[in-house]
Amino acid sequence: MQTQVNCPNCRTPFPTQVFQIVDAQRQPELKQMLLAGALNVANCPNCGAQIPLGAPLLYHDAEHELMMVYVPMELNLPMHEQDRLVSQLTKAIVDSVPQNQVKGYMIRPPQMMLSMQSFMEKVYETEGITPEMLQRQRDQSQLLQELVTVEREERNQKIADKADLIDESFVAMVQSNLQAIEQQGQNPQVQDVFVKISNLQAYLFKNTEVGREFMTAQVALAKFQKEAQAAGGLNLELLLKHLLLNLDNERVQDSIIRMGQQGIRYELFDLLTTEIDGEEDEARKEQMVALREKLLMLFESMQSQAQELMEKAKGTLDILLAAGQNLPTAIQNNAADIDENFLYFLEASINQAEQQGDSNQAFQLKQLQSGLMAEAEKQLPPEVRLINSIVKAETDDQLKMVLRQIPQAERPQTSQLLEAMAERAEESDPEAAAKLKKAKSMLLFL
Secondary structure (H helix, E strand, C coil): CEEEEECCCCCCEEEEECCCEEECCCCHHHHHHHHCCCCCEEECCCCCCEEECCCCEEEEEHHHCEEEEECCHHHCCCHHHHHHHHHHHHHHHHHHCCHHHCCHHHHCCCEEECCHHHHHHHHHHHCCCCHHHHHHHHHHHHHHHHHCCCCHHHHHHHHHHCHHHCCHHHHHHHHHHHHHHHCCCCCHHHHHHHHHHHHHHHHHHHHCHHHHHHHHHHHHHHHHHHHHHHCCCCCHHHHHHHHHHCCCCHHHHHHHHHHHHHHCCHHHHHHHHHHHHHCCCHHHHHHHHHHHHHHHHHHHHHHHHHHHHHHHHHHHHHHHHCCHHHHHHHHHHCHHHCCHHHHHHHHHHHHHHHHCCCHHHHHHHHHHHHHHHHHHHHHCCHHHHHHHHHHHCCCHHHHHHHHHCCCHHHHHHHHHHHHHHHHHHHHHCHHHHHHHHHHHHHHCCC
16 A cells, blocks of 8 residues: 655655555565564655554464454554454455465454564564564664664673674674665765764674674675676586685585575586595595585485476466366466466476477467466556556557546545656666656646
């Protein structure tokens, strides 16, 4: 839902998105934003201030059969208004689930959480995060705030006194805060904080064991990424080179493996075996053998997962192809299985049918692909469907047809939305930005 916000810091008005529903399985990106504390938090485009948006929020997690809602007290909603709102949000969840998959917990009133803290603790619980872990994270956050508000001598003493809180997660928190401030650009209001956090980071890197280890890892990973970029992408020789350079640092080694795991192939094991055979240092040879075993286990696991995903995608594809005129219903009933892996499999199946000259199969698969795109379009929020329709319009007449469907009362708000979206698309998609600007101008005269 789009809403207008006035920054409490500099009074700048700007549009922003507010979410009232988080469906953990259907909207994993919203769940991640919620866990990161970034959901319903607006960033002022003028001064960079972060503004929490007080909004009702319903959370649904089908895996844990959890449905709960939090309505901020500061909204001062009368009880009947609150009940009506919760009922609407719950209905939206139930309506999004195929009828044969509706479970009892969905039609019961959701749990009412009295505070955002208790709401988040329930979400964290599903992630296996304990109250003790949360308290430690809060203590670390509090310590970071204290360290950037005191002078150097007091800062250093606090670090010594709170040594039990200075671990890898704390150093990562410092790094994360620096990156967040950097994204705000040259904002003078946050530069002083940036300098203090930078000085804190430098002190940790120099004077604490965990800081030194973190810095060593950052340098090694940056070097790996830089060489991969210079080479035009990751290759097996480069991957092996940096794995061998970091045999003594398992943390860096694991990070490199994660970054390059999609490129792991049998040829890598041949290269590594050649290196092992030529190694004379027995201790280092043992490390290389252990690395080969680790890579082999990962590779076999990836192959097994890929096979399972392919079989699952093929089963879903067979169901949808057999649906005929009932395709929309079949899509809804199998929505949970129509994911990125399925769409990749569908595209690969189309290419295979075309290469084999099976025009009938290729036609059926393309029809299914079009049907999926049409159904996906229906599930998008109205404002997203509108933006897509505007961008897809090929002529001014088509664009006018789209704009005339907007009710007169909604046009001022739509005009603000078009302006905001055009600004966002200016650098990434100038053509779309130009079309959105044209639509905003046209809307004034329709």
